[in-house]
Amino acid sequence: xxxxxxxxxxxxxxxxxxxxxxxxxxxxxxxxxxxxxxxxxxxxxxxxxxxxxxxxxxxxxxxxxxxxxxxxxxxxxxxxxxxxxxxxxxxxxxxxxxxxxxxxxxxxxxxxxxxxxxxxxxxxxxxxxxxxxxxxxxxxxxxxxxxxxxxxxxxxxxxxxxxxxxxxxxxxxxxxxxxxxxxxxxxxxxxxxxxxxxxxxxxxxxxxxxxxxxxxxxxxxxxxxxxxxxxxxxxxxxxxxxxxxxxxxxxxxxxxxxxxxxxxxxxxxxxxxxxxxxxxxxxxxxxxxxxxxxxxxxxxxxxxxxxxxxxxxxxxxxxxxxxxxxxxxxxxxxxxxxxxxxxxxxxxxxxxxxxxxxxxx
Ligand code: PLP
Numbered sequence: 001x002x003x004x005x006x007x008x009x010x011x012x013x014x015x016x017x018x019x020x021x022x023x024x025x026x027x028x029x030x031x032x033x034x035x036x037x038x039x040x041x042x043x044x045x046x047x048x049x050x051x052x053x054x055x056x057x058x059x060x061x062x063x064x065x066x067x068x069x070x071x072x073x074x075x076x077x078x079x080x081x082x083x084x085x086x087x088x089x090x091x092x093x094x095x096x097x098x099x100x101x102x103x104x105x106x107x108x109x110x111x112x113x114x115x116x117x118x119x120x121x122x123x124x125x126x127x128x129x130x131x132x133x134x135x136x137x138x139x140x141x142x143x144x145x146x147x148x149x150x151x152x153x154x155x156x157x158x159x160x161x162x163x164x165x166x167x168x169x170x171x172x173x174x175x176x177x178x179x180x181x182x183x184x185x186x187x188x189x190x191x192x193x194x195x196x197x198x199x200x201x202x203x204x205x206x207x208x209x210x211x212x213x214x215x216x217x218x219x220x221x222x223x224x225x226x227x228x229x230x231x232x233x234x235x236x237x238x239x240x241x242x243x244x245x246x247x248x249x250x251x252x253x254x255x256x257x258x259x260x261x262x263x264x265x266x267x268x269x270x271x272x273x274x275x276x277x278x279x280x281x282x283x284x285x286x287x288x289x290x291x292x293x294x295x296x297x298x299x300x301x302x303x304x305x306x307x308x309x310x311x312x313x314x315x316x317x318x319x320x321x322x323x324x325x326x327x328x329x330x331x332x333x334x335x336x337x338x339x340x341x342x343x344x345x346x347x348x349x350x351x352x353x354x355x356x357x358x359x360x361x
Pocket of ligand 1 (some may be wrong): 012076077078079080104149151152153154173174175176194195
């Protein structure tokens with residue numbers, strides 16, 4: 001741990017790899033000797049063109065994205081994608097299907113409905129406080145798409161297998177688990193993720209889209225939501241969030257240097273395993289996600305009382321661990337252990353959990 005820095009378990013914006021922050025610090029005044037800051041660089045410059053192309057190339061390499069997909073860098077967060085997906089992909093007289101696994105799924109559903117689109121919720125885990133991922137999800141063969149939230153940041157659940165959708169486009173909000181494990185991208189027609197958890201800072205949204213979908217965008221939707229327009233201009237239709245794209249590129253380089261997704265997944269499984277083991281061995285802590293639906297990225301649990309939860313969060317901070325308070329809508333504790341959270345942070349948390357239990361039970 002670098003002096004003066006603490007362990008960051010924030011859910012997002014979240015921890016960034018230290019070598020990335022150090023590189024940013026260098027490039028802030030004088031980018032690779034060009035005499036200007038990365039912040040001052042034109043998005044039409046050759047240098048920035050190299051940066052955005054490198055970011056796309058690296059993401060394709062790391063996630064093993066097939067050639068017939070394009071990577072878009074958009075703005076408006078994952079929340080704008082809640083609107084962009086139905087605007088682009090639910091045509092006249094069509095409908096789409098959604099799986100409701102928590103607050104973010106609900107927001108995606110509500111946004112589509114707000115736009116007057118017809119939406120069916122084909123599976124939900126609301127009956128048990130979103131503590132699990134529904135199995136056996138069936139999609140109508142004539143739906144425009146099936147939308148899932150692959151990782152539920154607030155409830156600490158994650159799809160372990162993805163639904164089989166046949167010819168129906170599978171679309172996933174992967175905001176909180178993109179690039180945390182190996183997945184078969186060819187199963188998806190579109191994946192989107194606000195970058196601020198596993199990919200970089202806030203301000204840029206990564207969209208991975210199968211190229212044939214670009215043609216579906218109607219002409220009468222807002223330009224900034226149109227996959228056809230943004231994709232057609234290689235994410236340079238207007239001024240992109242240049243600083244955020246540059247940091248995404250650095251994060252991807254860091255991921256590659258870590259050994260790629262295979263290695264990252266292995267470490268993520270070890271990290272999450274340490275905390276889940278501690279929960280399973282304790283009668284003081286209670287994990288809130290069903291074991292078969294547990295997230296690798298957000299580990300959620302309760303203590304015997306809200307008072308003890310408050311004390312836990314406060315004492316953790318005194319011990320150099322930030323961001324452990326559960327989402328305000330559900331309470332409890334949440335450890336967000338994205339790719340950039342090092343193993344030593346998790347070991348320190350588990351050690352703290354054990355000491356806290358001893359002192360308070
Ligand atoms: N989807 C998921 C799964 C999230 O975790 C979040 C934010 O935490 C969002 C969507 C919203 O993302 P944004 O703030 O980029 O709009």
